[in-house]
Amino acid sequence: MNGPIAASRSEHDRTSLVARNRATIARNIAFDLGMLRVLFLAFWALAVPALAQPAPEPPSERRDKALVEATHYMVVAANPLAAAAGRDILRQGGSAIDAAIATQMVLGLVEPQSSGIGGGAFLLHWSEESGLLESWDGRETAPAAARPDRFLGEDGKPLPFRTAVLSAKSVGVPGVLRLLESAHWAWGKLAWPRLFAPAIALAERGFPVSPRLHALLAQEKDLPRIAPWYHPDGTPLGIGERLVNPAYAATLKRIAEEGADAFYRGAIAEEIVEAVGGELTLGDLAAYRAKKRAPVCGAYRVWRICSMGPPSSGGIAILQILGMLERFDIPSFDARSAHLFAEAGRLAFADRARWLGDPDFVKVPIDGLLDPLYLRMRA
Numbered sequence: 001m002n003g004p005i006a007a008s009r010s011e012h013d014r015t016s017l018v019a020r021n022r023a024t025i026a027r028n029i030a031f032d033l034g035m036l037r038v039l040f041l042a043f044w045a046l047a048v049p050a051l052a053q054p055a056p057e058p059p060s061e062r063r064d065k066a067l068v069e070a071t072h073y074m075v076v077a078a079n080p081l082a083a084a085a086g087r088d089i090l091r092q093g094g095s096a097i098d099a100a101i102a103t104q105m106v107l108g109l110v111e112p113q114s115s116g117i118g119g120g121a122f123l124l125h126w127s128e129e130s131g132l133l134e135s136w137d138g139r140e141t142a143p144a145a146a147r148p149d150r151f152l153g154e155d156g157k158p159l160p161f162r163t164a165v166l167s168a169k170s171v172g173v174p175g176v177l178r179l180l181e182s183a184h185w186a187w188g189k190l191a192w193p194r195l196f197a198p199a200i201a202l203a204e205r206g207f208p209v210s211p212r213l214h215a216l217l218a219q220e221k222d223l224p225r226i227a228p229w230y231h232p233d234g235t236p237l238g239i240g241e242r243l244v245n246p247a248y249a250a251t252l253k254r255i256a257e258e259g260a261d262a263f264y265r266g267a268i269a270e271e272i273v274e275a276v277g278g279e280l281t282l283g284d285l286a287a288y289r290a291k292k293r294a295p296v297c298g299a300y301r302v303w304r305i306c307s308m309g310p311p312s313s314g315g316i317a318i319l320q321i322l323g324m325l326e327r328f329d330i331p332s333f334d335a336r337s338a339h340l341f342a343e344a345g346r347l348a349f350a351d352r353a354r355w356l357g358d359p360d361f362v363k364v365p366i367d368g369l370l371d372p373l374y375l376r377m378r379a
Contacts, residue, residue: 075099078114081207082106085198089190097125097187098195101180105199109248110207112229113216117255117263118272120175122308123183124295135295135308138179140172141288145279166222168278174263179290181260196256203249206242214239264288293359298370301326310364313356320348323375347378 068074073096075086086103094102100123107115120139126132142150149156151164164170184192209217217229217236225234228245237243254262262268264285273280297306298319305322307315324344330337351369368374 073099075103077103077107079107079110079210081110081202085202088198089195092190092194094190094195095187097180097183098190101184101188101195102198104176104180105196105252106202109199109203109245110210111213113213117177117251118174120172121179122312123179124306124308125183125187127187133295133297133306135293136179136183136290137293137308137311138175138182138290139311140175141284142172143279143281143284144287145281162222168276168280171276171278171280173280173284173288174272175288175290177255177260177263178288182290192259193256196252200249200252200256203245203252206244208240209237209243211239296366296370298323299372309359309366310356311358311360313352316356316366316369317345317348317352319370320351320375320378321345323370323372324348324379327376327379344379 073087073090075083075090077083077086082103085106086099089099089102090096104115104121105117108117123136123138125134125136127134150169151159153159158164159167159169181192184195188195214236220236225236228237228243228247230236251263251268254268265282269282269285272285273282294309295306296309296315296319297304299305300319300322305319307318309315321341321344324347325340328340330340355365355369357364
């Protein structure tokens with residue numbers, strides 16, 4: 001899920017000097033991690049054609065964005081309507097978690113190809129007041145009836161990628177709503193229904209289709225071409241056309257009024273199970289719980305970087321790549337930098353394929369993978 005990032009000011013006022021210092025640190029971190037992201041995208045663009053399976057989501061138009069700074073709070077999301085919903089919640093006195101919930105509900109409407117209440121999420125929460133970093137796992141889980149041969153055909157060989165993805169076998173038990181509800185219990189300030197109001201209003205009155213959503217709808221070959229995303233003749237809504245989704249609004253209203261149980265039990269759960277078919281059951285939905293996990297942290301030059309731990313693999317991969325690269329001088333985006341990153345990425349992804357998994361089922365050697373001596377050897 002391309003989930004929201006929301007950050008709010010602490011209860012204590014900051015001096016302007018501290019604010020300037022933190023802004024400088026943030027810019028430095030943004031530059032280093034921005035370089036990491038740019039190099040990763042370049043490396044991925046070269047690597048994807050050689051992979052055996054297609055990317056999970058086709059690319060669309062890329063736009064350069066200007067660097068933006070804030071002194072009190074910032075909400076970052078994949079769509080400006082979603083970011084605005086989170087910003088407005090902060091202005092109303094909501095917490096960072098309140099803003100994240102409002103942002104995510106709008107994302108489910110305006111970028112349904114990437115985000116939604118039927119998916120999963122990881123969550124990192126930092127409390128400036130307590131100095132405590134917490135992470136939660138709300139990713140999808142396999143149905144209880146799942147077995148190791150789930151993605152094998154009758155001949156014992158792996159199913160073709162598209163065959164597996166487009167079948168009920170690929171559907172997990174959604175976790176994002178349970179995760180956000182648990183986070184709201186812990187850190188929310190505003191009433192739960194209030195956080196759904198922006199998305200409900202947008203779904204009822206409609207919103208302009210973005211260039212990205214239009215491009216992906218036009219490329220889609222497998223899903224039925226039905227309203228509200230397509231015209232009666234099967235053509236996708238054009239850029240800027242108004243998309244109204246009353247069904248999504250009705251679903252959000254029930255969840256806003258009754259809590260996440262409205263999604264995991266009762267009529268909505270029954271419709272999900274009927275639509276998916278396969279092995280997903282009402283019992284799977286009712287039994288889902290988000291889990292608190294330990295974050296992973298590591299040093300990069302003068303900073304301490306923290307991210308989500310397993311079952312996420314991204315945090316460990318980033319820390320490994322940074323740990324290998326910090327021994328090199330990388331002053332600019334040049335061919336040498338790209339080469340260094342590509343090699344560090346190869347090693348990190350080799351470890352990812354060999355060692356990473358769900359800690360409920362496998363032991364992941366986190367300390368060993370992030371050990372400075374090991375990363376020095378890899379470098």
